[in-house]
Amino acid sequence: MIEKAVIDAQVLFYFHYDYQKIPPILQQLKKKVINGEITVILPTIAIAELLWKMRRVGKTRVFKEALNRWESSENIIIDDFNLEIIKLMLKNAKSHELHDEIIAMTCKKHETDIIYSKDKKFKEIFNLQLRSW
Amino acid sequence: MTIEKMQMTEKITQKVSSNGRIVIPKEWRDKLAIKDKNEVEMELKDNKTILIKKKIHPLEIEDNLFEDITPFTQEELDQAKKSLFPSEE
Numbered sequence A: 001m002i003e004k005a006v007i008d009a010q011v012l013f014y015f016h017y018d019y020q021k022i023p024p025i026l027q028q029l030k031k032k033v034i035n036g037e038i039t040v041i042l043p044t045i046a047i048a049e050l051l052w053k054m055r056r057v058g059k060t061r062v063f064k065e066a067l068n069r070w071e072s073s074e075n076i077i078i079d080d081f082n083l084e085i086i087k088l089m090l091k092n093a094k095s096h097e098l099h100d101e102i103i104a105m106t107c108k109k110h111e112t113d114i115i116y117s118k119d120k121k122f123k124e125i126f127n128l129q130l131r132s133w
Numbered sequence B: 001m002t003i004e005k006m007q008m009t010e011k012i013t014q015k016v017s018s019n020g021r022i023v024i025p026k027e028w029r030d031k032l033a034i035k036d037k038n039e040v041e042m043e044l045k046d047n048k049t050i051l052i053k054k055k056i057h058p059l060e061i062e063d064n065l066f067e068d069i070t071p072f073t074q075e076e077l078d079q080a081k082k083s084l085f086p087s088e089e
Helices: A009-014 A024-034 A044-056 A060-071 A083-090 A098-109 B026-031 B074-084
Strands: A003-007 A038-043 A076-079 A114-116 A129-131 B004-006 B009-011 B040-045 B049-054
Touching: A003 A024, A003 A098, A009 A024, A009 A044, A009 B074, A024 A038, A024 A114, A038 A044, A038 A098, A044 A060, A044 A076, A044 A098, A044 B074, A060 A076, A083 A098, A098 A114, A098 B074
Parallel strands: A003 A038, A003 A114, A038 A076, A114 A129
Antiparallel strands: B004 B009, B040 B049
8 A cells, every 4th residue: 555644835845946955854755756655645725835935935937837746746635625624623622723733634534644744743732653854 | 679779769679469568678768767667658649650758757857946945944834824824823
């Protein structure tokens, strides 16, 4: 069975950055994606964060190109924030920061506990397997 | 199997097996880094020519789309989150 992992906005950015300058763990991840050894799940909320950054620096055109590439990748799943995630959120006893909770519940929706991110909260609060750098 | 080299084009002649299989020469597989389980795309042109291309993953395009943009800072990540959910503190 092919490994699945959710990625956040930072990781998404690094997919299109100078390969030599990205953290080694993300170099390995990118290689695995290219070789079809992993399926990565992009929460739309992470895509929105990257769009926010790209608009600030006036790079909407390259963002559109990147979006086309994610959409045409067979092992990149763009996951819409939907009712299924809300229902998973309902199972959480406490109220959490919505952004992190939506991304964490995207992991649950896709039955994976692997997340590539620098945010320790995913491990501390949601008990996910954090792959950080 | 002998590979005939003519400038940029290399040619071979091969027998096609009964179920239509042919072998991509190892030298060519190595040049294109085609490994076991990789996919290739085949195109039929004008009912005459079959073109075989290594299937390129969209992330494999090495144009560093974001290379002149600085990676996210923690402050930017915080601001982006606040932009999504402004009332959360």
